[in-house]
Amino acid sequence: MSDNTTAASPGVTGAVIAPDQGPEPRVMVRAGGAWALLVSELTVLFRRRRTWALLLALAAVPVLIAVAVRLSSQDPTPGRGPPFLDQVTQNGLFVAVTGLIVSIPLFLPLTVGVVAGDTIAGEAALGTLRYLLVAPAGRVWLLVVKFIGAAVFCLAATVTVVTAGVLAGLALFPIGPLTLLSGDTISLAESFLRALLIAGYVTVSLLGLSAIGLFFSTLTVVPVGAMAATIVLSVVAQVLDSLPQLEWLHPWLFSHYWLDFADLLRQPVDFSSFGANALLQGGYLLVFGALAYGRFLTKDILS
Amino acid sequence: MSRTWVKWMPAVAVPAVIAVGVLAVPLQAGAATDLPEKTxxxxxxxxxxxxxxxxxxxxxxxxxxxxxxxxxxxxxxxxxxxxxxxxxxxxxxxxxxxxxxxxxxxxxxxxxxxxxxxxxxxxxxxxxxxxxxxxxxxxxxxxxxxxxxxxxxxxxxxxxxxxxxxxxxxxxxxxxxxxxxxxxxxxxxxxxxxxxxxxxxxxxxxxxxxxxxxxxxxxxxxxxxxxxxxxxxxxxxxxxxxxxxxxxxxxxxxxxxxTLPDTTGHADKTRPDVESSGVTVVGTGWDAVVLMPADASGAGLAELTASPLYSQLTEAVDGGRAVSTALMSVLVTDDGRVLAGSVPVERLQAVAAE
Missing domain, CATH: 2.50.20.10 (Lipoprotein localisation LolA/LolB/LppX)
Structure with a gap:
């Protein structure tokens, strides 16, 4: 905000303040350089128990679906419950698809909100933010690293749901050639390819939310606040998306294309929603990335 | 002060660029294209x-x-x-x-x-x-x-x-x-x-x-x-x-x-069938009204009126129930005739009264 802190910011001026040889082992690793910062960010992220707890909770969703369908005495009827649920008994691969559909409105945004909201505010709350800025890489790179960390978590979260779904399906149901929405049947190898495509689609879908979380995280030193704000916003966006009166707004909501990954289950593959979604998420990434840049580079780092 | 301003620049510039892009694309698409003149x-x-x-x-x-x-x-x-x-x-x-x-x-x-x-x-x-x-x-x-x-x-x-x-x-x-x-x-x-x-x-x-x-x-x-x-x-x-x-x-x-009903060779007969059922067209062109007498509509109509959607969709008007949409109106009269056309309901009522 004020001039003097900006000038003192090492990220901008490139000046290196004498490294504080604090007791934090994490900071020691990070002093190594730009790439070391990224490596350490990812290591820290995936060493945290919280990250594993989030991933485990996500993995439980498709497993629960599979077990519930397996244990129930009658097959699910078409048109009731989440889409594709009736297909699960015929082909276990649909456990992964149903798992994703169930996770997308709440569980995935929830976990991504927790990780993205924690990025900067979490470090500030722990008092480690200024140590991170000691590294010569600077504030911009720290923002980029934090965003990459959140994006990698999006990928990990999506892949977790898909993998857990496929494994649960494999264990409890027959697995064979996959029937697409168009009624065509594709081989097992191609269906794994489609599953990967879907995982990619959902990962891209969550990038906009990650950028929003990153921006909120630069606004506060209370990580819970940034997490809650991100999650609330994702719910609000979905509520707005369901109101027909706001139809003009719908294509602008970051959650608008979230469930359109079903277009990847058509024959031939319809990439138009993939493109539209990527463009939209890219827009959110740029806008909130720029906001986070403005905020973080002008911010007084006190902790 | 100026440094702070510079750092907030992208946050202003990015939405501006996106807005310009969003406005420019439809304009470009809507622009008259150069094609040879034709009648x-x-x-x-x-x-x-x-x-x-x-x-x-x-x-x-x-x-x-x-x-x-x-x-x-x-x-x-x-x-x-x-x-x-x-x-x-x-x-x-x-x-x-x-x-x-x-x-x-x-x-x-x-x-x-x-x-x-x-x-x-x-x-x-x-x-x-x-x-x-x-x-x-x-x-x-x-x-x-x-x-x-x-x-x-x-x-x-x-x-x-x-x-x-x-x-x-x-x-x-x-x-x-x-x-x-x-x-x-x-x-x-x-x-x-x-x-x-x-x-x-x-x-x-x-x-x-x-x-x-x-x-x-x-x-x-x-x-x-x-x-x-x-x-x-x-x-x-x-x-x-x-x-x-x-x-x-x-x-x-x-x-x-x-199986499709075998229609080969009977193609010409379907038309008289329709006509003998009493369906008439009143008027020609855009304001034409199709009139189906009560006995022709028969079972189909009964099934339709029994549907819960029927009462949701239609509204009571003078002489029957009508659906009026932006492009088409349908009037089901109390005596069971069905009138439809791309005309206002008033015209259907007028035709029904004739």
């Missing part, structure tokens, strides 16, 4: 002379008929009636593939499901992924069907015939050239020559290169936006992949075999 007759000739029969493309359909929204997860009772209404009233993305006269595939994309219609030679498949059902029909041999008499005309003659037929009731003109699915197109505008109809104008976009109609818009009286709009959003004139048309229903699907 409406020449454009009609272009359409009549079009010989495109291989293409693949995506159609966007949107309707704003002023009908109440049909709940998509309707109860089973609503059944096929609701299905048909949904196709009319909702917005849809449809992919169309065509390879010659005997191979085509239409895919209606719904969220999380899809409806397919596949024609491959004499095989016709309908597949609905929402309830995983497939229906198979065998079409009568196409070779036996009589070739349409239009084949004998040249495109120019066809254009003349069409013009001569529509001119008394319709003004045919050309709108500004547009761009549909990235292709330059002429815009034929048909305007009714009467004010006693709900239709304000019908606009047909015609591909300047191939003469293929690329889009149709029907605008109602006093409406700014078209009530029905169907247009390609992407189009390729290359032949689609052959395996698209080789459809085998999935093993898990419920397959029903249906």
């Amino acid at each position: 409406p007759r020449e454009v009609l000739e272009l359409v009549a002379g079009s010989d495109v029969d291989t293409f693949s493309g995506t159609l966007e359909q949107s309707s704003d008929l002023g009908l109440p929204e049909i709940p998509s997860t309707g109860d089973a009772q609503a059944g096929e009636f609701a299905d048909a209404l949904e196709l009319l009233t909702g917005d849809h993305t449809v992919r169309v593939y065509r390879n010659g006269a005997d191979q085509s595939r239409v895919q209606v994309q719904d969220t999380m499901s899809e409806r397919n219609l596949i024609q491959n030679g004499s095989d016709l498949w309908l597949y609905d992924s929402a309830d995983n059902t497939a229906t198979h029909l065998t079409l009568p041999d196409a070779a036996g069907a009589p070739t349409s008499p239009e084949k004998a005309y040249t495109p120019g003659e066809l254009a003349d015939t069409f013009l001569a037929e529509v001119t008394p009731t319709t003004i045919v003109s050309l709108g500004e050239n547009t761009e549909v699915a990235g292709r330059g197109a002429y815009e034929l505008v048909l305007t009714p020559n009467t004010t006693d109809t709900l239709v304000d104008s019908v606009t047909i976009a015609v591909d300047a290169e191939s003469g293929l109609p690329l889009g149709v818009q029907v605008t109602a009286q006093d409406a700014a936006e078209p009530a029905i709009s169907v247009a390609f959003t992407s189009l390729s004139l290359d032949a689609p992949s052959a395996d698209l048309f080789a459809f085998t229903p999935p093993a898990s699907a419920t397959v029903t075999e249906e």
Whole structure:
């Protein structure tokens, strides 16, 4: 905000303040350089128990679906419950698809909100933010690293749901050639390819939310606040998306294309929603990335 | 101070650039395209002379008929009636593939499901992924069907015939050239020559290169936006992949075999059947009204009025119940006659009273 802190910011001026040889082992690793910062960010992220707890909770969703369908005495009827649920008994691969559909409105945004909201505010709350800025890489790179960390978590979260779904399906149901929405049947190898495509689609879908979380995280030193704000916003966006009166707004909501990954289950593959979604998420990434840049580079780092 | 300002620059610049981009793209698409000048007759000739029969493309359909929204997860009772209404009233993305006269595939994309219609030679498949059902029909041999008499005309003659037929009731003109699915197109505008109809104008976009109609818009009286709009959003004139048309229903699907009533040779008789049932058309052109007497509608009508949707959709008017949409009105009189037309309800009531 004020001039003097900006000038003192090492990220901008490139000046290196004498490294504080604090007791934090994490900071020691990070002093190594730009790439070391990224490596350490990812290591820290995936060493945290919280990250594993989030991933485990996500993995439980498709497993629960599979077990519930397996244990129930009658097959699910078409048109009731989440889409594709009736297909699960015929082909276990649909456990992964149903798992994703169930996770997308709440569980995935929830976990991504927790990780993205924690990025900067979490470090500030722990008092480690200024140590991170000691590294010569600077504030911009720290923002980029934090965003990459959140994006990698999006990928990990999506892949977790898909993998857990496929494994649960494999264990409890027959697995064979996959029937697409168009009624065509594709081989097992191609269906794994489609599953990967879907995982990619959902990962891209969550990038906009990650950028929003990153921006909120630069606004506060209370990580819970940034997490809650991100999650609330994702719910609000979905509520707005369901109101027909706001139809003009719908294509602008970051959650608008979230469930359109079903277009990847058509024959031939319809990439138009993939493109539209990527463009939209890219827009959110740029806008909130720029906001986070403005905020973080002008911010007084006190902790 | 200036440094702070510089750092907030991207946060201002990025949305600005996006806004400019968003505003510029439709402007560019809407800009009049440079096409050789043509008269409406020449454009009609272009359409009549079009010989495109291989293409693949995506159609966007949107309707704003002023009908109440049909709940998509309707109860089973609503059944096929609701299905048909949904196709009319909702917005849809449809992919169309065509390879010659005997191979085509239409895919209606719904969220999380899809409806397919596949024609491959004499095989016709309908597949609905929402309830995983497939229906198979065998079409009568196409070779036996009589070739349409239009084949004998040249495109120019066809254009003349069409013009001569529509001119008394319709003004045919050309709108500004547009761009549909990235292709330059002429815009034929048909305007009714009467004010006693709900239709304000019908606009047909015609591909300047191939003469293929690329889009149709029907605008109602006093409406700014078209009530029905169907247009390609992407189009390729290359032949689609052959395996698209080789459809085998999935093993898990419920397959029903249906046979078409044998109509070969009876084609001419269907018309008298309709006429003997007493269906009459009052008036000609845009303000024509179709009148179905009570005994002709019979069981079909009883089934329809029993549907819970019927009372939701219709409103009580003098002499019966009516549905009025932006483009069409239907009046079911108390004595069981059905009147329909692209006219205001008042005109239907007037015809019913005659």
